[in-house]
Amino acid sequence: MEEFAAPIVRLSSKEYFKEVFEFYRKKTDDKEKAIKILFPVISVLTGWGIAEELSRDDNGAKVRVYNSFESQAYVRRGKKSNKPVCVFLQGVFQGLYESFFEKDVSVKETLCAATGAPYCEFEIKVK
DSSP states (O other): OHHHHHHHHHHHHHHHHHHHHHHHHHHHTOHHHHHHHHHHIIIIISOSOEEEEEEEETTEEEEEEESOHHHHHHHTTTOOOSSOOOHHHHHHHHHHHHHHHTSOEEEEEEEOGGGTOSSEEEEEEEO
16 A cells, blocks of 8 residues: 555645745745745654755755654654655655756655664755
8 A cells, every 4th residue: 555655645745845835935035045944844843853954056955854753653663664664755855856946856765764774864866
């Protein structure tokens, strides 16, 4: 069932966060300010985990998330996954960075707490 639900979850969060980014971009009239506002929003207001942008350049970005709600569903139950599980957050970062870069991006979760890593990490690449 997971393989059928994951694309729907990822696409839904991607499209939603494109709209959220555009809302903040219009409010601030600056995409750099909008992205700086959104990381605390993701971290504090949503409860999805503590997100921080580690790096960003014209080719993409790297994001780290501590206590991702998706990975913590495994950790809290003492379970371990053999692959990354944070599909909702993949969609969030895809929508956010596609709006920021105004180009398609790919998002790969390179580390996941559900697999035993200390945090989740996402690599965003401009296509």
